[in-house]
Amino acid sequence: MKNDASQLPIVTVVKVNRQRLTFFREKGRILLKKPIENLEELKRNLYLYATPLLVFALIINNLFDKSLPMSFYLNCILIIYFSICWVMMYKRFLFRFIELSNLFLISIFQINLFWESVQLIILGDNTKLGDFVVWMPLYVIYTYLSLGRKKGVLFSLGIFLIMFSIGSYHVKQYNLLTMDSFIQFYLAHLVYILAFYYSQFAFGMLAEFSSIKTKAYIDSLTEIPNRRKLGLNFESLLKSALLNNHEISVIFADLDNFKKVNDQFGHDVGDVVLKEFTNLIRNNLSEQEFFGRWGGEEFMIISPISLQQAMKLAELLRNSIEQHHFAMVKNVTASFGVASYQPGDSKESLIKRADIALYQSKKYGKNQVNVYGSYEA
Numbered sequence: 242m243k244n245d246a247s248q249l250p251i252v253t254v255v256k257v258n259r260q261r262l263t264f265f266r267e268k269g270r271i272l273l274k275k276p277i278e279n280l281e282e283l284k285r286n287l288y289l290y291a292t293p294l295l296v297f298a299l300i301i302n303n304l305f306d307k308s309l310p311m312s313f314y315l316n317c318i319l320i321i322y323f324s325i326c327w328v329m330m331y332k333r334f335l336f337r338f339i340e341l342s343n344l345f346l347i348s349i350f351q352i353n354l355f356w357e358s359v360q361l362i363i364l365g366d367n368t369k370l371g372d373f374v375v376w377m378p379l380y381v382i383y384t385y386l387s388l389g390r391k392k393g394v395l396f397s398l399g400i401f402l403i404m405f406s407i408g409s410y411h412v413k414q415y416n417l418l419t420m421d422s423f424i425q426f427y428l429a430h431l432v433y434i435l436a437f438y439y440s441q442f443a444f445g446m447l448a449e450f451s452s453i454k455t456k457a458y459i460d461s462l463t464e465i466p467n468r469r470k471l472g473l474n475f476e477s478l479l480k481s482a483l484l485n486n487h488e489i490s491v492i493f494a495d496l497d498n499f500k501k502v503n504d505q506f507g508h509d510v511g512d513v514v515l516k517e518f519t520n521l522i523r524n525n526l527s528e529q530e531f532f533g534r535w536g537g538e539e540f541m542i543i544s545p546i547s548l549q550q551a552m553k554l555a556e557l558l559r560n561s562i563e564q565h566h567f568a569m570v571k572n573v574t575a576s577f578g579v580a581s582y583q584p585g586d587s588k589e590s591l592i593k594r595a596d597i598a599l600y601q602s603k604k605y606g607k608n609q610v611n612v613y614g615s616y617e618a
Contacts, residue, residue, distance in 0.1 A: 284340070284386055285330055292327045296320050315350050322346065344387045348400055351380055355404050359411060377426075381433040390441045397434045404430070462512055463519040466533035471541055474531055475588055478543055482582065489543065490551035491591055493578040493599040494522065494558065496538040497607040502570055510569045517567055518575070525561055530554075539599075541592075548581035548612065555579050555610040563608060576602035577610040 299316045326339045384400075385393035408423050415423065458470035466474070475491075482489040496502075496518060503511040515538065522540065526532055531543040544551060555577040562575045578599025580591055594613040602611040 281336065285333075285336060287386075288330055288340075289327065292323050292330075296323050296327075299323075315353060319346060319350060340387050344384065347380060347383065351376075352400065352403055352407075356407050359407055377430055378433050381430075381437050385437050385441055390438060393441075394434060394438045401427075401430055401434065460534040463516055463534050465519055465523070466531070468533070468535050471531070471533040471535065471543070472588075474533075475543055475592075478531065478545070479582070479588055479591075482545060487545050488547045488581060489545050489591075490548060490579065490581040491595040492542040492544070492551055492555050492558075493535070493595045494540045494542065494555075495576050495578075495599055495603065497574045497576055497603075499538040502573070506570060514567055514570055514573060517565075518562065518573065521561060521565055522558055525558055541595075548579065551579045551581060552610060552612060559608065559610055574608035576607050578602055579610060579612050 296319075299320050303313055303316045303320075323343070326343060329335055329339055381397055384397050387393070388396055405427060408427070412420075412423075458466060458473075460467040479489060481487070496514070499511065499514075502514055519534070519540070522542075523532060526542065529545055533541055535541045542554075544554065546554070559575060559577055562573060565573070567573050576599060578595045578597065578601065580595035580598055582591055598611045598613040601613075602609045605611075
């Protein structure tokens with residue numbers, strides 16, 4: 242039977258509360274920054290935060306370390322250039338050029354620092370390499386971020402060989418303490434290169450696995466759980482409800498006359514309607530409901546609520562859809578079938594009763610909410 246909204250006095254209250262929740266959700270999204278959607282955006286955000294710290298470190302180095310005169314001038318050049326690059330990155334201008342030019346300049350800077358450190362050791366002013374070595378891990382990370390895994394490892398090994406050649410040329414002039422410093426540096430440098438190479442490989446594998454897992458459990462069109470995920474979650478939710486003596490209900494929703502939408506407007510428009518329908522339902526649900534696409538234009542909601550509460554929720558959703566103006570087809574309605582757990586129910590029997598209730602809604606006029614057995618004599 243079709244449930245009249247006037248017979249459900251708390252629907253209005255529920256609707257107001259859900260609209261308020263939706264308002265806060267949307268307002269919260271506005272306060273958040275634009276989400277990171279790709280690697281370039283991730284790198285840009287990282288550089289925007291890291292560059293000021295790097296500039297500050299260069300300024301401090303110029304103020305307190307006077308032992309490397311050539312580095313002082315290189316520091317000044319880098320401070321100015323990094324500052325300009327920061328503004329350009331903020332404006333999203335020539336990002337790739339900035340990334341590669343920075344890599345080139347930082348590489349020259351690192352090689353120069355290493356060469357000057359070697360010269361100081363030869364002159365007897367120092368016995369160990371300078372404090373620039375603490376930046377080597379970040380330099381290797383930046384190389385991989387800029388060039389990717391394969392080019393990054395080749396470039397890093399090239400820089401390593403240049404530094405190895407510089408250090409090895411004067412090897413006979415080193416004492417044991419200096420030799421130990423060089424050996425530690427070279428081994429650590431190689432470990433950084435190999436570690437970040439294989440970590441990127443591992444992250445790539447994890448990302449690929451995550452993508453496969455997402456495709457297995459998420460509907461690609463509506464981006465909500467698919468039938469497989471619904472089935473898995475339903476089993477766990479049902480077990481939890483039985484264990485804790487909680488109620489659990491199932492609501493089936495099916496778009497009315499959806500085939501006509503596809504036939505009249507095309508499947509592209511039909512896809513848009515499905516997405517809009519999904520968002521409309523999702524915005525009217527709380528966090529306790531589990532919502533997914535059962536198949537085609539049929540959707541399922543699992544909720545730890547009683548049968549009466551499930552009927553009121555279904556009526557709220559039905560009314561929201563009926564009142565909503567869809568972007569391309571204007572008016573769309575949906576039918577609902579509701580069932581709640583009864584002693585002896587299995588997952589299959591509960592879903593079957595909800596599905597029969599949906600069939601009754603379709604059979605007796607559509608655009609209505611029904612419970613299993615509503616039309617039985």
